[in-house]
Amino acid sequence: MSTTDTTRPGVPATTAEQANAIATALAGGQRPQRPNALSTSVTFGWRALLKIKHVPEQLFDVTLFPVMMTLIFTYLFGGAIAGSTQDYIAYLAPGILVQSVLFITMYTGATLREDIDKGVFDRFRSLPIWRPSALVGMLLGDAVRYTIAATVTGIVCVFVGWRPEGGIAGVALGVLTLLIFAFGLTWVWTFLALILRSQRAVMGVSMMILMPLVFGSNIFADPSTMPGWLQGWISVNPVAHVVDAVRGLMDGTSVAGEMVWVVGWSAALVGVFGTLTMWKYRDPR
């Protein structure tokens, strides 16, 4: 066995050149000033947008899925529930916006699990940066996806016949409210991504949590037609409060009480699951 001979066969004569180039590159690696939390988070947001640029197919779930759901629910149940699709879309539109966006929040957990499995998160976690910035940046990028989903859903609803009383401003405020809650809810999925060991498990558990929240709510029908136990659940279901707030804003009615609920729930979710996520982030499976 040879030891440290420098003239190994099969290696091009450019070895020395490359060694020089690498030494030069290393010498150029002076540390710039450490970036702040906002700047690193925005950089991770930029990464999420680059991924959309390179893999635009990933926008299917934020465009086609909401369109399908809106059309199916409106035309399948509209007549039965509200007498006509026109009357039903007025009730359903704000709710289906909430549903579209909340379903998409799940993908954040699945994406995070994939990043961890592929090893790219090891690199991020080995950097001297504000620790939550990789996750916060992901959520910033996701805000773009949520906005696209809300816009697409809104446009479809308008085509079907939705004429929101609150006007553009009311709809925009409604979407903003929804984004605040989505930001809070997403930390539940990031936490799941760190404690569960496969992407499939993350999706499965997320779905199990999300189903009763979305379908056991006032999105599709007026709760006063439902049995008492279900009304009881809906009265404590945070998604129902979000729907009430979004519906109120888009219909141009007063929502002060509901807004307190939404902001309170969002803050609680970030407080509890954001903390749990960052605790687990130090030492994930």
Added chain:
Amino acid sequence: MDDLAIETAGLTKIYGKLRAVDSIDLAIARGGVHGFLGPNGAGKTTAIRMLATLIRPDEGHARVLGRDVVKHADEVRGLVGLTGQFASLDEDLTGAENLRLIAQLYGFKGAAASRRADELLDAFGLADAGGKQVKNYSGGMRRRVDISASIIVSPELLFLDEPTTGLDPRARNEVWDIVRALVDFGTTVMLTTQYLDEADQLADRISVIDTGKIIAEGTSTELKASVGAGSLHLRVMHRDDRETARDVLVRELDVDVIREADPQALSASVEDRARATRALGALEAAGIDVAQFSLGQPSLDEVFLALTGHPAEEADATEEEAA
């Protein structure tokens, strides 16, 4: 005390019932390459991940460049670079975008980040591939982008976790050249590998790790010496002579002589080289024609076998390296 690159005491990581890393004590000086040699699942990656602050030790403690990896994790992160076992790149992005991303996270602003990314792509011979998505790269190219991402800000200590696993021989040589260039520049490199020749080629000192424990440590020469002065390989001219030759060798060397798979070959580990020479004379006196006779240092393969009782590169797939 800042003079050691890595210093650990009783460093342990437990997954369920498995002690993936079991009370490791290390004292690794700055400069050069320190090799962590062991089969799959031996605990190499888990140990490196603790040192690079990716996972937290369950017991014991570790200091990297004088900083505690738990209490001063952030300072450690500022001083070390890590190239993981799986290329830690975003496959959807281009090589240049990956480097720009990391450069920005280190604090390079817009144009400066792009400039730094281009500099590194050039240095690593990737200027042409920079605009392609990483998913289209060969294993060797990924590795080079990955290593260049680890040195965007020149680290004092670089962790390389199995940098050549899965690479073809040419790409492997390229990575070796890169490691040598880093060391010449003054970077301390801690390298894990399951390839004995890689440790032999690159590492100044080697820790042999098996089932979470360090079972031997030293230079490659010291490790080889620890299993005997050398190994004798002999090939007789006529296969019928092999048994007679073996009897002569057993008598002269007073050690076990192994019948190799080759029906003409014998081998033995010898403590005393003079005795081996005398044995050669005895063979001649007995009228046995010898086709080949060599006396050399044992290979790291033999070292590993002697230390662990099982061959090095035959990975027992019982444990997944805890990810």
